[in-house]
Amino acid sequence: MSTAVVVEAPGAHRLAEHTPREPDPGEALVAVHAVGICGSDREVYQGNRPEGYVRYPLTPGHEWSGTVRAVGAGVPGDLVGRKVVGEGFRNCQVCDHCHAGETTLCGAGYEETGFTQPGAMAATLTLPARLLHVLPEDADLTAAALLEPAACIAAAALKADARPGERVAVVGTGTLGMFAVQFLRAVSPARLLVVGTRRDREALSRRFGATDFRTKDEDLPGGFDVVVETAGSADAARTAAALLKRGGRLVLTGIPAPGAEGLDPTDLVVRQLEVHTVFGAPPAAWAHTVRVFAAGLLDPLPLVTHELPLTEFSQAIELVGAGDPKVGKVLLRP
Numbered sequence: 001m002s003t004a005v006v007v008e009a010p011g012a013h014r015l016a017e018h019t020p021r022e023p024d025p026g027e028a029l030v031a032v033h034a035v036g037i038c039g040s041d042r043e044v045y046q047g048n049r050p051e052g053y054v055r056y057p058l059t060p061g062h063e064w065s066g067t068v069r070a071v072g073a074g075v076p077g078d079l080v081g082r083k084v085v086g087e088g089f090r091n092c093q094v095c096d097h098c099h100a101g102e103t104t105l106c107g108a109g110y111e112e113t114g115f116t117q118p119g120a121m122a123a124t125l126t127l128p129a130r131l132l133h134v135l136p137e138d139a140d141l142t143a144a145a146l147l148e149p150a151a152c153i154a155a156a157a158l159k160a161d162a163r164p165g166e167r168v169a170v171v172g173t174g175t176l177g178m179f180a181v182q183f184l185r186a187v188s189p190a191r192l193l194v195v196g197t198r199r200d201r202e203a204l205s206r207r208f209g210a211t212d213f214r215t216k217d218e219d220l221p222g223g224f225d226v227v228v229e230t231a232g233s234a235d236a237a238r239t240a241a242a243l244l245k246r247g248g249r250l251v252l253t254g255i256p257a258p259g260a261e262g263l264d265p266t267d268l269v270v271r272q273l274e275v276h277t278v279f280g281a282p283p284a285a286w287a288h289t290v291r292v293f294a295a296g297l298l299d300p301l302p303l304v305t306h307e308l309p310l311t312e313f314s315q316a317i318e319l320v321g322a323g324d325p326k327v328g329k330v331l332l333r334p
Contacts, residue, residue, distance in 0.1 A: 002017070002018045002020075002122070002123035002124075002334070003015045003016065003017065003018050003122070003123070003310060003311065003334075004016050004017075004018035004059050004121060004122030004123070004310075005059055005060060005061075005121040005122070005310060005313045006057055006058070006059055007044060007045055007056060007057065007058050007059075007060060008056065008057045009047070009056050009057070010045070010046060010047020010048075010056075011045065011046065011047065013045065013313060013314070015310075015311060015313075018122045018123050018124070020069075020123070020124040020126070021124075021126040022070065022072075022126070023070055023071055023072035023075070023126050023129075024072050025072045025073040025074050025075075026072055026073075026074050026075060026128055026129060026130070027071070027072040027075070027126055027127060027128055027129055028068050028070070028071045028072070028075060028079060028084075028126070028127065028128075028129040028132060029068070029069045029070040029071070029124055029125075029126050030066040030067065030068055030069065030084060030086070030124060030125045030126070030127070030132075031066050031067050031068075031069050031123065031124055032061075032064055032065075032066045032120045032122065032123060032124060032125055032334045033064075033065045033066045033067065033141040033142070033144075033145065033333075033334075034064065034065055034141060034142050034145035034307070034331045034332065034333050035061040035063060035064040035119075035120040035121055035145060035310075035331065035332050035334070036063030036064070036145050036146055036148070036149070036329060036330070036331055036332075037063075037316050037317065037319075037320050037329075037330045037331070037332065038062075038063060038149060038175070038320070039232075039320065040062075040115075041060050041061070041062075041114070041317070041320070042317055042320050042321050044058065044060050044114075044115065045060075045317050049115070050258075052110060053110060053112075053115060053116075054115050054116065055115070055116040058114075058115070058116075058118070058119070059114075059118045059119050059120075059121050059122055060114045060115075060119045060121050061113075061114045061119030061120030061121035061122070061125075061332075062088045062112065062113050062114030062115065062119055062120070062148060063120075063145060063146065063147075063148040063149060064085070064086070064119075064120035064125065064145055064148070065083070065084070065085050065135075065141040065142075065144035065145040065147070066083075066084060066085075066120070066124075066125065066141070067081065067082070067083055067084070067141075068080050068081060068082050068084055068132070069124070071129060072129070075129040079129065079132070079134070082134050082135070082137075083134070083135040083136075083137065083139050083141055083144070084132045084133060084134055084135060085132070085133050085135065085144055085145075085147045085148065085286075085290070086113070086125075086127055086131045086132045086133065087103070087131040087132075087133070087151075087281070087283065087286055088112045088113040088114060088115075088131075088148065088280065089103050089104050089106065089110075089111070089112050089280055089282075090111035090112065090113070090116075090117055090128070090131075091103035091104075091106040091108070091111075092106050092107070092108035093130075095107035095108060101282055101283055101284055102282055103282050103283060104279055104280035104281070104282050112280070113125070113127060113131075121310060121313065121332060121334075122310075122334060123334045133147075133286050133287065133290045134290075135290065135293075135294070136294050139293075139294070140301070142301065142304065142307070142331065143293075143299075143300045143301045143304075144293070144300075145300075145331055146175070146300035146303060146304070146329060147286075147289055147290065147293060147300070148281070149175050149176055149179060150179045150289045150293070150298060150300065151281035151285045151286045151288075151289040152176065152253060152278060152280060152281045152285070153176055153179040153180050153183055153228070153230070153253065153278075154179075154183060154281065154285040154286070154288045154289040154292070155278045155280070155281045155282060155284075155285035156180065156183075156228050156230075156251040156253050156276075156278045157180070157183040157184060157228070157251075157288075158284065158285060158288060159251050159276040159278065160184075160226045160228055160249055160251045160276070161226075161249065162184055162187045162189060162225070162226045162249075163187065163225075164187055164188040164189070165188070165189070165190050166187075166189055166190060166225040166226060167189065167190055167191045167193075167223060167224045167225050167226075167245075168184045168187075168189040168191070168192055168193075168224060168225060168226040168227070168228075169192070169193040169194070169195065169224045169226070169227045169228075169240070169243050170184065170192075170193070170194050170195070170210075170227070170228050170230065171195045171196075171216075171227060171228070171229045171230065171231055171236050171239050171240040171243070172195075172196065172229060172230035172231030172232070172236060172254065173194060173196030173197070173198060173201035173204075173205060174230065174231070175303050175328070175329055176230035176253060176254075177194065177196070177205075177230040177231070178204060178205070178208055178303055179298070179300075180228045180230055180253075181194060181205055181208040181209055181210055182208050182209060182297065182298050182299065183292070183298075184209070184226070184228065185208065185209030185210075186292065186297050191211050191212065191224075192209055192210050192211045192212070193210065193211070193212045193213070193214065193221070193224070193243070194210040194212070194213050194214075195213075195214050195215070195216055195220065195239060195243070196213070196215060196216070196231075197215060197216055198215070198325060199215060200325055201213075204302065207302070208299070216235075216236075216239055220239070220242070220243060221243070222242065222243055222244070222245065223244075223245045224243045224244050224245060224248060225244075225245065225248055225249065226248065226249045226250075226251075227240045227241070227243045227244055227248065227249075227250050227251070228240075228251045228253065229250070229251065229252045229253060229254055230253050230254055231254050232253075232254025232255055232256060233254065233256050233260070234256045234260035234261050234262060236254060237252055237254070237256070237262065237263055238263060238264075240252070241263055241264075241267065241268070241273060244271070244273055246271045246272060246273075247271070247272050247273070247274070248271075248273055248274070249273075249274045249276070250273055250274065250275045250276070251275075251276045251277070251278060252275070252276070252277045252278070253277075253278045255279075263275070300329075303328050303329045304328060304329045304330075304331055305326065305327055305328035305329060305330070306319055306327065306328075306329075306330040306331065307330075307331045307332075307333055308330065308331070308332055308333070309332070309333055310332045310333065310334045312332070313332065316330045316332055
């Protein structure tokens, strides 16, 4: 019997018998290889995800990889057997934002795999085939399970528009921060600074391409052209802005707790900073991520520290929230 994780309500979950749902026209059935746990999954379990951005009862899981097992009418048959990852946002395809490729801003409202629609913490996942991105035949599916957070950072990198020879920086040394280092390294910056709270992340940061590493309590340089913030705190956002030169470009990807004090608008205006934000990944960012991954320029595997069976969902959630520096990315294997 195959199983699925079902979060009935905040703090309450069960393992349920899972029956694959045959794909309707335009859909694909995917056998899940691995699914990642992130902070938003912990929010779902704890019940502190913002209202309107979760619907109980729910099978979580928005970071995943797998293999197509069946397709519905209207979907090319040669998709069967291919390794894939998939976008999470269930966009309407007809509003102005969707026509512009800004599917994370869909005017029809928020719907996302693993939050308001069934996710990948199950043996299979059935979803619209148009959301799939095909991977190379020799792709490592364990590594590919991390391409969803990578795609969010790809969206940030595309908005940052860093150019060869510019001075760039990343604030935050978690999974998102390490992906940001890899994407920014690929544009050949003159300097790539990483700012974090833990000195033990220096070696991995440098492995991924950082040329300098500082903790937030050290003297920090300024004059950077581009800074990408990934830490998810108001303090990190202020640190990121302070690193920029006048006219520099700032991209915020973390989501601070509600009520957090933000950036100083006077500082933003006087220094003419260009500020962008990211919530999810549109198709262009996904396509960019898959290309970079296929080219060998993105290495997710060093970020994975734990792989557990799906039945150990409770342990996985505890690991993600424990604050243990030895815990990186946690994967569940159906």
